[in-house]
Amino acid sequence: VAFAGSGLWFVPAHHDANQSSSREEVEIVAELVRALIEGGIRWRDREAQEHPLGLDDILVIAPYNAQVADLIARLPTGARVGTVDRFQGQEAPIVIYSMTTSTPEDARAAWSSCTAPTASTSPRRAPNVRASWWAGPRLFRARLPEPEADEAGERVLPVPGDRPGGTNRSAGRQRVGRCPITAGQRRARLRLGRVAVAGARAYALSMARFLVKTEPSTYAFADLKRDKRTVWDGVSNPVALKHLATIRKGDTVVVYHTGDEKQAVGLAGAVSDAYPDPKLKDPKRWSWTSRTISRCRSR
Amino acid sequence: VTLAQVKADPALKATDLARLPRLSVMPFTEAEYQRLLRLAGA
Numbered sequence A: 001v002a003f004a005g006s007g008l009w010f011v012p013a014h015h016d017a018n019q020s021s022s023r024e025e026v027e028i029v030a031e032l033v034r035a036l037i038e039g040g041i042r043w044r045d046r047e048a049q050e051h052p053l054g055l056d057d058i059l060v061i062a063p064y065n066a067q068v069a070d071l072i073a074r075l076p077t078g079a080r081v082g083t084v085d086r087f088q089g090q091e092a093p094i095v096i097y098s099m100t101t102s103t104p105e106d107a108r109a110a111w112s113s114c115t116a117p118t119a120s121t122s123p124r125r126a127p128n129v130r131a132s133w134w135a136g137p138r139l140f141r142a143r144l145p146e147p148e149a150d151e152a153g154e155r156v157l158p159v160p161g162d163r164p165g166g167t168n169r170s171a172g173r174q175r176v177g178r179c180p181i182t183a184g185q186r187r188a189r190l191r192l193g194r195v196a197v198a199g200a201r202a203y204a205l206s207m208a209r210f211l212v213k214t215e216p217s218t219y220a221f222a223d224l225k226r227d228k229r230t231v232w233d234g235v236s237n238p239v240a241l242k243h244l245a246t247i248r249k250g251d252t253v254v255v256y257h258t259g260d261e262k263q264a265v266g267l268a269g270a271v272s273d274a275y276p277d278p279k280l281k282d283p284k285r286w287s288w289t290s291r292t293i294s295r296c297r298s299r
Numbered sequence B: 001v002t003l004a005q006v007k008a009d010p011a012l013k014a015t016d017l018a019r020l021p022r023l024s025v026m027p028f029t030e031a032e033y034q035r036l037l038r039l040a041g042a
Helices: A023-038 A065-074 A104-111 A137-141 A147-156 A167-176 A183-205 A221-227 A238-244 B003-008 B030-041
Strands: A007-012 A042-044 A050-052 A058-061 A080-082 A094-098 A130-135 A209-214 A229-232 A252-257 A263-270 A284-289 B025-028
Touching: A023 A058, A023 A065, A023 A094, A065 A080, A209 B030, A221 A229, A221 A252, A221 A263, A238 B025, A252 B030, B003 B030, B025 B030
Parallel strands: A007 A130, A058 A080, A058 A094, A094 A130, A209 A252
Antiparallel strands: A042 A050, A209 B025, A229 A284, A252 A263
16 A cells, blocks of 8 residues: 555655646545555554545645645545635645645745635544655745744755765765755755645644534533533434534533524633543543633624 | 624625534534624624
């Protein structure tokens, strides 16, 4: 298997003049998804349970709606494809990020309406991340704004045969070496590290947002304000549980009153990650506390 | 912020809150969250 184990893989996809969509990357991603789901592959979750890998276990992310639309059309029905926004707070054993754009010049045109080209998957959340990037190698020539990201990238990615002040020696090596890398390739590797550092930082700063419903006659926002902190359990809907399991310490939660009220009434913060309910076998429950966040105005 | 306000808002009417009345825990995107806060402050 080409991607055995866990980690982050970069796979070059050579193309030119692609801005917000790339047919080449759509084909590569489609082939990868097919190979993964038909390959009899198994993955292990954070409780060390093994599962067969299915279409639902793969997230495909692209930075542009045009590329997302092309990927949806090409991939099997039900594939989880979207921009980063759509998957915020979600996780999957495999995340494929299609960088789409060929070069920084193309990107500049396409990125004008976007923020940072965050190449982050969700390493903070996924216990066993297996991610791939499909990208035009020249894309990594993009300059990122923060100089310390540059330095960090150069520190964390040592390049064989490249030593300070050793120009002659390194040039000699490149001639006789079994697997010489060109200066351009070396720069591309440094920049890959830089993008990864910037992406990781952007992800670390991000905080997921959730909305949870409660029946005020059972447990109202006022009760939470009084108790300061409470354990949130008793959720049984499988979809709700799936979302609940992705809640992490520091996430913000909108509290919503059901019943006659039907309105968002306040904000709370999660003070712990979601954890399995000790009283039950499978479902998750979590603990949180109300912070100094104001009550939302009602109608 | 009432459910009626959420359903009437173009930026929020596609959220799970408006679409899936029985779902009790749901993720919000940053944009949706900021929009909700703006409605709350209005």
